[in-house]
Amino acid sequence: AHIEEQDEGRPCLFCNKKCTGFALHDWRNTCRKCKCARDCHDVVIKSSVTLFDRLGMKLCGAPQATSQSERDRANRLGYSWIPFGLDTSKVNEYMHQLDNNKIPRLGTDGDKYRSTQLRQQLPRQDFSQLYCRQLNAPTTTAMQKQSFEEFVATRSATIDVASVKVNHNGTCHQCDGELQNGDLTVEATKYMGGLAWHVACFTCSTCEELLVDMCYCSKDGVLYCQRHYAELFRPRCAACDELIFSGEYTKAMDQDWHNGHFACFNCDLNLTGHRYVLRDEHPYCIECYERLYAHVCNECKHVIGTDSKDLSYKDAHWHEKCFKCCDCHLSLVEKPFATTNNKLYCADCHDNNFAAKCDQCGKAFKSGMKKYDYNDKQYHMECFCCNECKQPIADQSFVPRNQTIVCVPCYEKHHAQRCFKCKASISKGGVAYKDNTYHKECFVCEGCSKVLSGLKFVTKDELPFCAECFNEKFAKKCHECSKPISGTSGNTKYVTFEDRQWHSDCFKCSMCRTSLVGQGFVLDGDAILCGSCIK
Template sequence: MEENYHKEHLACHNCDKQLVACRYIVKEEHPYCIPCYQQLFAHNCDECGKPIGPDFKDLSYKDRHWHEFCFKCCGCQKSLVDQPFASKNDKIYCSDCHDNNFAARCDGCGEPFRGGMKKFEYKGKQWHDWCFVCSECNQPIGNKSFIPRDERVICVPCYESKYAQRCSKCGDVINKGGISYKNTPWHRECFTCTNCNKQLAGEKFTSKEEHPYCGDCYGELFAKRCCRCTKPITGIGGTKFISFEERHWHSDCFNCYKCDASMVGRGFLMNGEDIVCPECGRS
């Protein structure tokens, strides 16, 4: 405001009231008496509805205004001056009242999630950091891996200790890639021939007294032997064989000793340890 007013010219810009020896406020370089200033420029308090005059601090939030003494939580009436607060449905709340009335709640303890709290979510439920715990040991899971079981969450050490399948050979937990044979679990690399330790996963094998053997070892250790070629008759892979008087032949080896004709499904004669067709037997 220009400072060249004569005393008799210092008057309210709105009502012309003389301002000599009176309090006044300058707005956009014009003097106003207190009543006119409040009427024209002061904000009305959102709480009490009265003007917020020059003698009061004007607190504002989103185009709303309050006297300092009216800026209170609508729940507990605690002053919010210099305090954190939140707005809901055009009302202001202290942090505690807002969280208690409107914040999401933990599915573990039922208490609200307050500002800054870490939240864990799983299958539409949510927990505080300290409430998201293993159902076996009750230790917080945090960012560690867990395994769901029957609507519960279990940390990996507890799951492995109580529920995980273990290899029948080495006893360690089978995390992936295991196989089952006769309802017994194995690591793929542990499912080996009992005799030579050859890996049997994806290979043809058989068993003896519940122990697995590769075809070669089973044949060498347990199989009957062909009377002609002396090789084992394992039966693995659908190999056919013929038995007669406690003697055994591969189907492909059951031939006439003299003419080599197959005797499978035909009559034959014994010539000592050998078999012969009827024609060769008569010659």
């Protein structure tokens, strides 16, 4: 295998200016400077190295696909890789079926995606002992190196490169979708003859990533990238990213580790048999974790170690024993509390020190307590009472009186005006007449009992009567029309003579109907005559 990857000094894509350039850890697959993974850095794969060079073997399916001439042709078309054997129009048709961020156009995100997948799916340490630091260690046995060679032989029998062909109807092996006649499809002819995939469906069954440069492995009729195919046979160390060929290794955190590689992410102390703490999915020894990440207690200013509970509120932290009220010193664990001026208080002490006070009793309003506001003052519910009966007003109505409050029953009993007729208190409204007050419903006509509130009425002997009753009972009657002569009837001008009265409009000659108002007249029995009619 001939692999040329430039990583030393390459910038970290995550740390920005924090990392001055990649420097490989002695045995981890991380940077010594920033601790980010190697693949987090801008590792460059030399463009002249072909897939054939990287794999270090001839592929049965499409050996020409790895040739340098094919790479040169791809570059001329603007890509870092193209499927073998397609003319320019078919190459463009193939690329059109991929997600835009996975199309390997030179200098684009798709080109970076391909480069990343080459390193991920075809890691250099899986193909050459030159890059297996564990196999080059002084303690490596001949049996371990033999196991590596046996693995390489097993993989060589299954790894291959698929080809792109024009389909003649069928079904995609991945999504079961229909393959139209004339569509470009991917075929893995060596191991899975007769099966075809949509271009975008040719992915690893484990990581579901597009199989880079269509390089695949298969087992039991299932597609894998080389990385996940290898892990079917050998465990992979979570620290150095190399396959484990020794008979003994460590299992921890649901992962596999070379012996000695399950270590503190900061100081590399072997954690086998030791306590550790996880942070950002990395294990740390107790000493490093407490030095790097443990919080300082807001009360005693000492580090909150892993043996203590770390209680936090907002950005502050406390030991469990230090989480107490600064006033009464009672523990606040699983109890209500409040903070003021960066100090902890239990609910009672906080209320006593900082809560508003009742203007009646002077005691604090505790959290959740009902409060009454009246005349810019505040009262407890039990303190907001009637000034006379001393009972809490609660949700009842009340009447302000002389800077105090009186409940409605007390006000009606002791202070409200009383109806002149029924003698009951008048709580609202009412009618005033001749220095007396009445309920509206009690101020009625003495004749017919009609309610007079809002109506015109007439008095007789200081008693109220409606217009109808007054006219009926007391008004003088017109000698002519027999209707009452009253201001309530709208006709108030009248003529009187002896014991007779007439409306002015009715005072006419009985014969010629000439008005006699202001004229001479003669009585003739019940008739009145003008001077002309007498002659």
